[in-house]
Amino acid sequence: MSERGVSLVELCVVLAVLAVVMGASVPGWLALIAKHRQHATVMEIASELRMARQLAMARHERVRVVVNLEQSELKTECMDGDQRAFRAMSLGGQGRSSTQ
Secondary structure (H helix, E strand, O other), X not given: OOOOOOOHHXXXXXXXXXXXXXXXXXXXXXXXXXXXXXXXXXXXXXXXXHHHHHHHHHHOOOEEEEEEOOOOEEEEEEOOOOOOEEEEEEOOOOOOEEEO
């Protein structure tokens, strides 16, 4: 006679093993996520610097990129005259992005 199901004890053992494996892998995943977020932020800043350079060459104006880590903000602005912001955005792909 063959059994077609699993006993409650077998089910509990499988769930316990899964819980241990998941518990051991969570710190690794959190570190990986943090590393990818850091890389994305670095790439955002590098991209903004390239864009500011092109903007400065096209407009024949001095342009600066301001990184405010306290507010997680990245701003590209003109340094000549009124210091108007060309673009302001939040780091990490969150929040507002405006272009003038």
